[in-house]
Amino acid sequence: MDVDLIFKIAAIGIIVAVLNQVLIRSGREEQAMMTTLAGLIVVLMMIVYEISNLFTVVKSVFGL
Known part of the structure; x- marks a missing residue:
């Protein structure tokens, strides 16, 4: 992680x-x-991508 x-x-944010x-x-509460x-959603997608990379690294380290 960087x-x-x-x-x-x-x-x-x-x-x-x-x-x-x-x-x-x-006065545009709905748009807010x-x-x-x-x-x-954008931040969660970024975090999910990084977690996916983490699992890939863990798999390669342990040879799973």
Whole structure:
């Protein structure tokens, strides 16, 4: 795992938080919720990909 992954997740979190606040202030709560969910899905997909890589490495180390 690299430090870049942490920075990417933090950047996505900051962008989603700013967009969420802007949309809430303009009275678009539904779009704010969808933006938050989209950000969460993107981060979860990144984490699932990294976990998949982890399992692949563990399999190759133990010869499974």
